[in-house]
Amino acid sequence: MNEQAPILKAREVTKRFPGVLALDRVSFQLLPGEVHALVGENGAGKSTLIKVITGVYAPDEGRVLFGGEEVSFASPRDSQAAGISTIYQEINLIPMRSVAQNVFLGREPRTRFGLLDSERMNREAAEILGRYGIQADVTAPLHSLGLGTQQMVAVARAVSLDARVVIMDEPTSSLEAREVDTLFRVIRQLRDENVGVVYVSHQLDELYEICEKVTVLRDGKLVHSGDLAELSKLQLIATMLGRELAEVERRATGFGENREVGREPVLRVRGLTRRHVLDGVSFDVRPGEVVGLAGLLGAGRSETAKAIFGAQPLDSGEVQMAGKDVKTGSPPSAIKAGIAFLPEDRRSEGIIPGLSVRENIVAAAMPRLSRVGLVSEKAQNELVERFMERLGIKASSPDQPVGELSGGNQQKVMLARWLCLDPKVLILDEPTRGIDVGAKAEVQHLIDELAEGGLGVIMISSELEEVVEGSDRVVVLRNGSVAGTLSGDDISEENLMETLAEGGSSENGESAGE
Amino acid sequence: MSRATTGTRSLDTGTIVGWTRDNGVYVAFAVLVLFNAIFTTNFATTATLFNLLIQVAPVLIVSLGMALVIGTEGIDLSVGSVMAIASAIVPLYIGYGWPVAVLIALVVGTLAGALNGSLVAFVGMQPIIATLALFVGGRGLAQVLVGGQLQIISDPTFLALGQAEVLGIPLPVIIAGVLTLIVGFVVRRTTFGRYVLAIGGNRAASYLSGHPVRAVLVAVYAISAALATVAGVLATARLSAGDPSTIGILIELDAIAAVVVGGTPLSGGKVSVVGTVMGALVMAVITATFIMNDLPFTYAQILKAVIILLAVYIQRGRGSV
Numbered sequence: 001m002n003e004q005a006p007i008l009k010a011r012e013v014t015k016r017f018p019g020v021l022a023l024d025r026v027s028f029q030l031l032p033g034e035v036h037a038l039v040g041e042n043g044a045g046k047s048t049l050i051k052v053i054t055g056v057y058a059p060d061e062g063r064v065l066f067g068g069e070e071v072s073f074a075s076p077r078d079s080q081a082a083g084i085s086t087i088y089q090e091i092n093l094i095p096m097r098s099v100a101q102n103v104f105l106g107r108e109p110r111t112r113f114g115l116l117d118s119e120r121m122n123r124e125a126a127e128i129l130g131r132y133g134i135q136a137d138v139t140a141p142l143h144s145l146g147l148g149t150q151q152m153v154a155v156a157r158a159v160s161l162d163a164r165v166v167i168m169d170e171p172t173s174s175l176e177a178r179e180v181d182t183l184f185r186v187i188r189q190l191r192d193e194n195v196g197v198v199y200v201s202h203q204l205d206e207l208y209e210i211c212e213k214v215t216v217l218r219d220g221k222l223v224h225s226g227d228l229a230e231l232s233k234l235q236l237i238a239t240m241l242g243r244e245l246a247e248v249e250r251r252a253t254g255f256g257e258n259r260e261v262g263r264e265p266v267l268r269v270r271g272l273t274r275r276h277v278l279d280g281v282s283f284d285v286r287p288g289e290v291v292g293l294a295g296l297l298g299a300g301r302s303e304t305a306k307a308i309f310g311a312q313p314l315d316s317g318e319v320q321m322a323g324k325d326v327k328t329g330s331p332p333s334a335i336k337a338g339i340a341f342l343p344e345d346r347r348s349e350g351i352i353p354g355l356s357v358r359e360n361i362v363a364a365a366m367p368r369l370s371r372v373g374l375v376s377e378k379a380q381n382e383l384v385e386r387f388m389e390r391l392g393i394k395a396s397s398p399d400q401p402v403g404e405l406s407g408g409n410q411q412k413v414m415l416a417r418w419l420c421l422d423p424k425v426l427i428l429d430e431p432t433r434g435i436d437v438g439a440k441a442e443v444q445h446l447i448d449e450l451a452e453g454g455l456g457v458i459m460i461s462s463e464l465e466e467v468v469e470g471s472d473r474v475v476v477l478r479n480g481s482v483a484g485t486l487s488g489d490d491i492s493e494e495n496l497m498e499t500l501a502e503g504g505s506s507e508n509g510e511s512a513g514e
Numbered sequence: 515m516s517r518a519t520t521g522t523r524s525l526d527t528g529t530i531v532g533w534t535r536d537n538g539v540y541v542a543f544a545v546l547v548l549f550n551a552i553f554t555t556n557f558a559t560t561a562t563l564f565n566l567l568i569q570v571a572p573v574l575i576v577s578l579g580m581a582l583v584i585g586t587e588g589i590d591l592s593v594g595s596v597m598a599i600a601s602a603i604v605p606l607y608i609g610y611g612w613p614v615a616v617l618i619a620l621v622v623g624t625l626a627g628a629l630n631g632s633l634v635a636f637v638g639m640q641p642i643i644a645t646l647a648l649f650v651g652g653r654g655l656a657q658v659l660v661g662g663q664l665q666i667i668s669d670p671t672f673l674a675l676g677q678a679e680v681l682g683i684p685l686p687v688i689i690a691g692v693l694t695l696i697v698g699f700v701v702r703r704t705t706f707g708r709y710v711l712a713i714g715g716n717r718a719a720s721y722l723s724g725h726p727v728r729a730v731l732v733a734v735y736a737i738s739a740a741l742a743t744v745a746g747v748l749a750t751a752r753l754s755a756g757d758p759s760t761i762g763i764l765i766e767l768d769a770i771a772a773v774v775v776g777g778t779p780l781s782g783g784k785v786s787v788v789g790t791v792m793g794a795l796v797m798a799v800i801t802a803t804f805i806m807n808d809l810p811f812t813y814a815q816i817l818k819a820v821i822i823l824l825a826v827y828i829q830r831g832r833g834s835v
Contacts, residue, residue, distance in 0.1 A: 311722055335724040349722055352715035354783040363712055363723040370705045377703075417723065 005068055007032045007196045008053065008084070008165050013062035015048055022048040024220045025062065030165065030196040030213075035187060037207045037228060038200045040217035041240055041297060041462055046200055049217065050167055054079040054086050067164070085158030086167040093154055095143035100125035102142050103157045128160045129153070132186045148179030155186055159195075166190060167198040172206060173298070184210050202298040203479075204233050204501065218242050233501040237296070241464050243493055266456045267339070267425045272307045272317035279481040281307075281317070285425060285456040290447065292471030292491075293460045296500055300480040301460045302344050305427045308458070309341035310334040321424065335364060340418035344429035344460070346407070350414045353403030357395045358384045360402045361416045368421070387416035392442065408439025415446065425456040432466065444470060464493050476500060538828060539776050539792045542821065546799045554806050564684055566795075566802055568752070571686040572597075572745035573768045574794040577776075578697045579738030580769040581790045585701075586714045586734050587782030588641035592630060593742040593769060595652025596623050597762030600746030602656035604672070605665035605756035612672035620743050626652065627739025631732035645735075649766070656758035665756040676751025686748045693741065698787040707785075710734060714782025771818065772797055775825040796821070 008030040015023040023045045030036050040046050051057045053064055055073025063070050066082060073079040076086065093102045100118075101108070103125040109117045125138040134152045136145055142153060151171060158166050168187075172180050187210055190197055199211055207214065207228065214231065216224040216239045224231075224239045231239070265284035272281040278300050285291050295301045306312035308319050310330045319326045319334070327333040334341070343349035352360055361384050362369055369380050384398050391412040395405055402413055411431065418426060431447065432440040447470060451457050461467050467474055473487040476499040484499040486492075550557040576593045583590045600619040607615035626648055633644035667673065678685045701707040709730045712720040721727045742762070749761050774780060775796060776789030797818060804814035 309722070331722060332724040332726065341722065343719075343722055348716070349718045352712050352719050352783065354715045355711060359708065359711070363708075363720070363725070366705045366708055366723075366725070373704050373706055375703055375705055375708065 004031050004033070006030060006065075007067060008198075009065040010049065010053060011063045011065065013049070013052055013059045013064065015045075015052055015057060016060050021220050023052065023059075026217065026220070026222045027062075028215055028222070028225070030198060032164070032196050033191050033194040034213055035191055035197045035199055035211045037211035037214040038198055038217070039202075039207065039214060039236070039240055044217040044240075045220040046217055047169070048220075050086065050169060050198070050200070054084055054167065080161060080163075083162060083164040084167065085161050085163035085165070086169065087151070087154050087158055087171055088169050093142055093150065093157070096141055098122075098139050099129075099136050099142055099145070099153055100138040102153055103128060103138075103160060105157070125156075128156050132156060132159070132189060133182065134186075146176075146179075148175045148182075151175060152179070152182060152186070155183065159186075159190065163195060165196045165198065167200075169200045170202070170298075171199075172201060172203060180206070202296050204236065204296075207236075208233070216240055234497055237497045237501050240296075241497070243464060243497065266322055267308070267458075268318075268320040268323075269304075269308055270318040270320070272304060272319075273315050274303070274307070274313065274480075275315060277303050277312075277480055278307060278314070278317075279479070281477065281480070281482055283475045283482065283485070285458055287424070287454045287456050288451050289472045290451050290457040290459055290470055292467040292474040293458055293477065294464075294467050294474050294496055294500065295477035295483075297462075299477040301477055302429055303480070304477065305341060305429050305458065305460060306343075308334070309339055309427060311341070335421065338424035339427065340364075340421060340423035340425070341427045342414055342418060342429060342431060344433070346410055346414060346434070351402050351410050354401055356399045357388070357393065357402050357405070357413055358398035360413050361387060361398075361420065364417050365420050383420050384416075387420050391416050391419075391446070406436070406439075408435035408442075411435050411439065411443060415443070419450075423455065425458065426450065427458045427460075429460045430462065431459065432461070432463075464496060468493050468496060538825065539789055539796060542775075543792050543796050543799070546796060546803065550799065550803055550806075554803060557802075557806060562802075562806075564687065566798055567687040567690075568684050569802075570794050570798045571684075571690040572749050572762075573765060573772060573798070574690045574791060575693055575741050575745040575748070576738075576762075576765055577769040577772040577790050577794050578693060578787065579741035580766075581773045581776075581778050581785050581787065582697070582701075582710055582734050583641070583738045584714075584770075584773050584778055584780060585710045585782055585785035586731060587717070587780075588634060588731070588734070589770065589780075590627075590630065590645045590735060590738045591642060591766050592626070592645040592648035592652055593738060593745075594762035594765040595649050595656070596626055596739045596742040597746030597749060597765065598653045598656040598758035599623060599626065599659075600743040601750040601756045601761040602659040602665075602758045603756075604747060604750050605667050606659060608667055608669050608672065612669050612675075615672070616747055619747060620740060623743030623746070624736045624740045627736040627742075628732050630739065631735030634735065635728035635731035653758060660756055660758055662759075664759075667750065667754055667756060673751050673754055676748050676753070686752065689744070689748065693744070694787060694791055701785050701787055706730065706733070711783055711785065714784070716783070768794075768797060771822050775821060777825075780826070 006029040010026065010028040012025045012027055013023050014025055026045065026049060028049065038046050048057065052059050054076045055078050056076055058072065065071065066084065071082065073082065094105065100122045104121050109120045111117045122138050129136055129138065134149065134156060136149050136153065142150055171183060175183065187197055201207060211228050214226065214228040215222065218240065263286065266287045267285040270282045272278045281300065281304050283291065293301050293304060303312050307314055307317065310328055310333055314328050317328065319328055321337040321339065326337040352363065362380050365383065369376055388398065393412045393416065394409050402410060405413065432443050447457060447459065459470060468491055471491060473485065474491055474496060475482055476484045476486065476496065478500065486495055486499065556562055580590055580593065600623055603619040603622055604615045607618050630645050630648060633639045634641050674685065676686055680688055709720065709725050712723065712725055713727055713730060717727060746762060750756055772793035773790050776793030777786045778784060778789060800817055801814050804811055
């Protein structure tokens, strides 16, 4: 339908990092005047591909062609000069400088004498913003604008660089609905001006509204590329997650045998709300029950987990343990009430790499192991020994720095940190991510065992199979609110994907603002 | 140094760097002492030793607090100014008896430190900026307190704090020793010490483990300032006068150097109290070596600079992957 040559092309690009094949012979092509969605779950390789295209990384194999010629940009600056502009999720402009200065950052107009020509700069900045219907005082400092307008300024800057390709990485994550409309208007205008747009987002509705083409990556591989209109939302999700629609039978890993579940909820979560993040999340967890928390990236899974644990600020909402209110916004209160939380990112939020296995295990148990502020070495060593044995933690000694252990053993140390508190509710955010198959089976087995012992478990996992097999009930989140709940025989990958795509009862995408 | 090129770090290079990082300060100390014992006349005498230790005492006391702050991945630039404030407060209140004067100095110093800590913990300021304010303003305030003049102190009991000897050992040295033992105990055996290391090692993980991150940060800066106050009181007693314009000048740099040379990384998560003691001693011995051999002091400063750079260079391996 379009005879034009592609403006941007990546051919069989491979990029390796130590221990990870981030991109595996991925090809991608973008025509002028096309809005192209780039989708995939966490770790699929979207950002790596963008970074290869914009010159942050050099590809190990394969080529990048821009305007028909092979290019190898040494830095994002080079690619920007050549005509590829990138707009990141976080706005990377200078907050203290004026809007106009930001638009012209690095290429300020000069007078005859080589001095800054502010008048011209302000005039031209106003022109550019005006052209795209962005209303802002160009002399005001950037930080005085709303986040959405700031994002628009970033777009204006990108456009005014005479970009032929604009890459937008989750541009709407901080925008209000009205601002999203403005952004889309700008994108359509870009399209009409024959600019190619690469659009990365997890908001499926947005993709269908603005994009014509879609490229799906999974685990560093290209899995699909074509017209977006040819895929239903459900098909798109199935492609992203790597599931055939027909393939719904439970696999026999034995994870998640049927369990006795207590009647009275041990944890009651009501109306967790945080602007732009969570919108009235409510659900219960009963003793002995594994509740899966499902949702696509950005649906609010981790935020819900953190909110229950007190580590995510809330505008409103209640958390009750065994009928008693737990003070929100305070991890120590949550811990005292019997809630434990295994964070998703082990490296940045879990382990304390320089400290020993012993110190890492007892990190959360410190108040219990000490009297008048003195650590009881005896109680500590007993506890550490018991849990290293129980979880089969392989370390040369309890004194070994935890940073030296394998991912699986680090995860067991993290589990030990929480299990030694004897919690009533355990929240696991991606408990098996980044650990080898053997350790994964051990961790899953442990979750089963704990639930049988009467522990209430909330489990977040990006692996559909894990959620479907491991959960007694699945709470599906979408755009920060509960889109549906599956239980019993309704828990299947197909039903789950359907709920992920369409939500249960109510559409609340539009009014998610307040 | 030809090893430890960036990126590829072979195992044995890593081990050597690691060993040097952990033990370099002891080697440096041994070399310096040996050198002096052979070449410097009168070095190996008790008089020299005590003189050296008296010189070290205030630096060491300040370094102990600095080590705790650095353990949380922070820094405290204000210690010298806190010493000056202490030196100004003592002569003001010495009329009410020396214990009252010292107590007031301690309270004021600790509060100033708690303010530093609050700026870091609650306002989220960078430690270097948060403590810079007191660094700049504190000494000025102290000079205003004493009216810009040196205040002679004659209370004999107070002066004894800086000048007396117990069992032949100078009192400041004993005080520094006792404080070292206390801080060492706090780091190793108390929950507070564990919190300090956990916060410096991974603040997010520490917070998610339910640690009172903010309270600990406030306390760490308060302790640093309290220790600086003690150092200020001892220096004042030794000088027999409150003199905010000289007391504690540049001591923050000596303290940071002692801590870093002693093997406590600026990236936090580890505190070596013994190393800090050795670091302070190494710095003092270098000074003594040059002075006792009538060498220009400038060269001592250059040598110190080289040692600091070396220490930081060796620790660099820790941060990079």
